[in-house]
Amino acid sequence: MHRMECFKLQYVGTFSVPGTDQGVRSEFVRRQLNNMKVIVRARGVLVIISPAGVKVTDNKGQVCVKSLCNLF
Numbered sequence: 001m002h003r004m005e006c007f008k009l010q011y012v013g014t015f016s017v018p019g020t021d022q023g024v025r026s027e028f029v030r031r032q033l034n035n036m037k038v039i040v041r042a043r044g045v046l047v048i049i050s051p052a053g054v055k056v057t058d059n060k061g062q063v064c065v066k067s068l069c070n071l072f
Contacts, residue, residue: 004050011045011056011064012036 015032017025045064048055056064 004048007047007049009045009047011043012041 013036017028019025019028044059046057046059048057058064
């Protein structure tokens, strides 16, 4: 049985992750996220994950990002 998961999160921005080594990439992401903690322009978003894909909406229900893919 497939189900939908919803998460209330804060969107702080996007960034590219360079490199091919998984450990180096993971450390880069960890540092970037730690640096982004101090950003005050973060906004609340709702992330919905379902068999149809991933959808990110703002607090008014407007779609910010939608990625349709077969997740399950």
